[in-house]
Amino acid sequence: MTAIPIYNVMVLPHSYIYFQTQNFRSLAGNEVQQGDHILLLILKEETGRDQIRPDSFYPIAVEGSVTEINAEGYLVVRTGNRARVEEVHVDEEARITVRTSSLYDVDDLDREDSRKRLLEIKAELKELASRFRGGNVMQTMIDQYSTIQEVAAILSPWLSISNEERYAVLREDRLSVRFQMLEKIIYEYAEVTKVTTDAREQQQEDYQKVYREQALQKQIDYLQKELDEMHPEKVSDLRKLELKIGESGMNETARRECEKVLNRLKQEGMNGQEAGMLYDYLDFMTSLSWKKEEPKEIALDQAEKVLDEDHFGLKKVKERIIQQIAVMNLKKQQSGSILLFVGAPGTGKTSIGKSIAKALGRKYARVSLGGVRDEADIRGHRRTYIGAMAGRIMDGIQKAAVSNPVMVLDEVDKLSSSYNGDPASALLEVLDPEQNNSFTDHYMNVPYDLSDVLFICTANSVDTIPSPLLNRMELIQFQGYTPTEKFEIAKRHLLPKALSSVGLTEENVELTEDALRTIISDYTREGGVRGLKKRMDTLCRIAAVRSVRGQGEKIRVEKSELRDFLDMHPLNHREVKDEGKPGVVTGLAWTAVGGEILYVETLPTKGDGKITITGQLGDVMKESAQIAVSLVKSMFPDRISVFKENDIHIHVPDGSTPKDGPSAGITLTTAIASLVTGHAVTPRIAMTGEVSLEGDVNPIGGLPEKLMAAQRAGVRKVLLPKDNVDDLRDVPEEVREKLEIVPVETVEEVLKLTGIKSAAAAQA
Numbered sequence: 001m002t003a004i005p006i007y008n009v010m011v012l013p014h015s016y017i018y019f020q021t022q023n024f025r026s027l028a029g030n031e032v033q034q035g036d037h038i039l040l041l042i043l044k045e046e047t048g049r050d051q052i053r054p055d056s057f058y059p060i061a062v063e064g065s066v067t068e069i070n071a072e073g074y075l076v077v078r079t080g081n082r083a084r085v086e087e088v089h090v091d092e093e094a095r096i097t098v099r100t101s102s103l104y105d106v107d108d109l110d111r112e113d114s115r116k117r118l119l120e121i122k123a124e125l126k127e128l129a130s131r132f133r134g135g136n137v138m139q140t141m142i143d144q145y146s147t148i149q150e151v152a153a154i155l156s157p158w159l160s161i162s163n164e165e166r167y168a169v170l171r172e173d174r175l176s177v178r179f180q181m182l183e184k185i186i187y188e189y190a191e192v193t194k195v196t197t198d199a200r201e202q203q204q205e206d207y208q209k210v211y212r213e214q215a216l217q218k219q220i221d222y223l224q225k226e227l228d229e230m231h232p233e234k235v236s237d238l239r240k241l242e243l244k245i246g247e248s249g250m251n252e253t254a255r256r257e258c259e260k261v262l263n264r265l266k267q268e269g270m271n272g273q274e275a276g277m278l279y280d281y282l283d284f285m286t287s288l289s290w291k292k293e294e295p296k297e298i299a300l301d302q303a304e305k306v307l308d309e310d311h312f313g314l315k316k317v318k319e320r321i322i323q324q325i326a327v328m329n330l331k332k333q334q335s336g337s338i339l340l341f342v343g344a345p346g347t348g349k350t351s352i353g354k355s356i357a358k359a360l361g362r363k364y365a366r367v368s369l370g371g372v373r374d375e376a377d378i379r380g381h382r383r384t385y386i387g388a389m390a391g392r393i394m395d396g397i398q399k400a401a402v403s404n405p406v407m408v409l410d411e412v413d414k415l416s417s418s419y420n421g422d423p424a425s426a427l428l429e430v431l432d433p434e435q436n437n438s439f440t441d442h443y444m445n446v447p448y449d450l451s452d453v454l455f456i457c458t459a460n461s462v463d464t465i466p467s468p469l470l471n472r473m474e475l476i477q478f479q480g481y482t483p484t485e486k487f488e489i490a491k492r493h494l495l496p497k498a499l500s501s502v503g504l505t506e507e508n509v510e511l512t513e514d515a516l517r518t519i520i521s522d523y524t525r526e527g528g529v530r531g532l533k534k535r536m537d538t539l540c541r542i543a544a545v546r547s548v549r550g551q552g553e554k555i556r557v558e559k560s561e562l563r564d565f566l567d568m569h570p571l572n573h574r575e576v577k578d579e580g581k582p583g584v585v586t587g588l589a590w591t592a593v594g595g596e597i598l599y600v601e602t603l604p605t606k607g608d609g610k611i612t613i614t615g616q617l618g619d620v621m622k623e624s625a626q627i628a629v630s631l632v633k634s635m636f637p638d639r640i641s642v643f644k645e646n647d648i649h650i651h652v653p654d655g656s657t658p659k660d661g662p663s664a665g666i667t668l669t670t671a672i673a674s675l676v677t678g679h680a681v682t683p684r685i686a687m688t689g690e691v692s693l694e695g696d697v698n699p700i701g702g703l704p705e706k707l708m709a710a711q712r713a714g715v716r717k718v719l720l721p722k723d724n725v726d727d728l729r730d731v732p733e734e735v736r737e738k739l740e741i742v743p744v745e746t747v748e749e750v751l752k753l754t755g756i757k758s759a760a761a762a763q764a
């Protein structure tokens with residue numbers, strides 16, 4: 001009897017085992033023939049033929065005979081009784097000889113019961129087979145099995161049980177227990193198979209459901225559209241939103257986000273707790289314009305005309321805007337460099353932004369950044385916040401209802417940062433052409449393309465604008481208007497507008513030229529025309545009342561009547577005095593609201609040379625004062641006793657606005673020199689310039705504003721740094737004409753021009 005070692009095959013007595021002939025031969029060797037008696041030895045673990053030893057086997061084996069060696073490549077073994085392995089011998093050529101003894105089953109099976117149970121098992125397996133393709137063949141096969149062993153044997157290749165578990169069945173003597181064990185194994189197999197096929201079926205069903213849903217949805221949409229068209233008045237809010245989302249042309253990400261929110265809204269219903277928030281979101285998103293506008297070719301002449309119509313003067317500004325439009329035409333772009341308009345309030349920065357929009361035929365949006373401290377003001381609040389809103393930029397875009405408005409960002413210098421993030425860095429992203437095509441507002445939570453927006457920023461001063469932001473923009477100065485320009489602006493623009501806003505025309509009211517000039521000189525004090533505009537408005541309101549009372553008679557406003565019409569005192573005009581005093585000198589300052597004259601005052605008090613500085617001065621001005629003192633000490637060694645016996649108090653009355661420091665160097669020096677020499681300098685000489693310890697006069701900024709202020713205040717002569725002579729080009733002709741402008745290089749020259757040096761020399 002040939003002993004054949006086998007592993008991981010369900011070997012049961014009185015049953016069949018099917019092998020692949022190839023596999024069987026490699027186990028048994030070539031000599032096995034049909035009809036041979038064999039002994040199937042069960043290996044404890046998978047072992048190569050040459051490594052087999054006597055103790056590689058379990059002690060119970062099964063006898064059998066090869067009943068069929070099939071041409072299609074399989075081989076059938078009919079098993080018989082079990083046998084106890086008494087002794088195994090393995091020779092050098094790995095031939096196995098075995099001595100066995102007989103082993104008997106304990107036949108305690110209830111035939112009737114087991115027959116019923118087998119029928120049940122078969123029914124279960126047949127049901128399982130029906131789920132597979134070709135299942136009916138299997139069903140017939142199952143019908144033919146008459147014992148549970150046969151059933152288990154045929155399932156053997158699919159059973160996921162271990163070699164040990166299989167052997168445990170074989171080892172069992174009692175038939176009833178063996179039946180139970182097999183029954184359990186088979187049911188387990190059936191369960192596992194069912195679950196996996198169920199899952200597969202479920203998956204298939206899911207797919208089918210999706211396809212069906214899509215098809216149905218299409219039908220519903222179609223029918224709904226027909227219904228909506230028949231009864232437009234009945235279209236529900238939700239339905240309207242749905243339609244709007246569909247028509248908005250929004251990008252894929254935005255559409256998905258909106259659909260998500262819409263579904264939530266549908267689940268919640270319009271009365272749900274969050275419904276308001278969800279509705280507002282969708283309303284916001286659908287009212288944004290998602291359409292890209294085609295760039296339009298702008299006729300430069302036409303644009304120029306529009307700009308001239310709305311604003312008087314501002315020649316340089318208008319030129320720069322025309323250049324920008326030309327570049328946009330050439331590059332077929334809708335935006336270009338970001339312009340930053342800097343100047344005093346009321347110089348037309350914001351309103352010219354509006355005119356630019358008009359000239360370009362585009363929508364205008366204005367976003368005020370004054371006092372913005374929170375990053376969310378720019379970038380929006382996340383929707384998880386109660387009362388969340390979009391940031392100001394997207395809010396402006398939504399109000400403009402186009403994707404390419406001209407957007408004026410007002411007062412960028414008034415941004416400040418706080419613990420709530422840095423709004424300037426958010427703004428940086430808005431203005432960065434590399435990033436702003438996918439600007440993501442926190443509220444929207446999806447990107448929006450800002451690259452077609454033409455941004456214009458305005459500021460009173462560049463000092464407080466963070467430099468990364470400043471670097472991104474191109475600075476254009478608005479210098480403030482001369483009295484003549486103000487006169488023209490009032491006549492051509494402010495007065496006609498003020499009249500029409502109260503329903504009057506120039507037919508009804510006449511403002512004499514003399515009166516207008518007086519308003520400009522005595523009732524306003526500013527670089528821009530905001531105050532002037534207010535005066536015009538007041539005047540027109542009073543005129544309106546008089547006109548109604550006087551039944552339409554033409555009203556003439558004379559200079560003498562201004563007190564009544566404007567109901568205010570003339571502003572005490574800051575005209576310089578005629579007489580000077582030693583130690584007091586007129587300087588010129590630049591402030592955020594335009595130029596101003598200032599007086600540097602000095603006073604000696606008994607002491608030992610301490611310097612006290614008061615007034616609203618920056619640190620830089622304090623340093624300038626120290627330099628001034630040192631310079632005077634070295635230039636007037638014979639007056640050094642003044643410093644030894646006195647403290648010196650330096651004061652710069654601050655007026656209403658803080659002044660920048662560095663341009664007062666020569667003024668401070670002159671004031672102290674005037675003090676120590678006792679020589680008074682006429683207040684009609686004003687000066688501006690920084691000094692070095694060597695006595696050189698260094699250049700300053702804001703010259704046009706300063707000279708305008710000097711001229712307004714009645715200054716005759718202005719000393720300014722030689723290096724600033726180029727800037728005189730920016731100073732209006734009428735201002736230059738009225739001033740004697742003297743460029744200086746050294747403090748020495750300054751002191752000579754003010755008469756101090758020669759007075760001192762004469763005294764000495």
Ligand code: ADP
Pocket residue numbers: 310311312313314343344345346347348349350351352458489493494528529530533
């Ligand atoms: P800013 O933004 O510089 O503070 P605005 O643009 O608000 O100033 O201007 C204030 C008012 O003065 C506006 O009514 C504007 O139309 C008017 N205005 C300013 N400059 C001019 C000008 N050059 N021509 C006509 N009107 C002007």
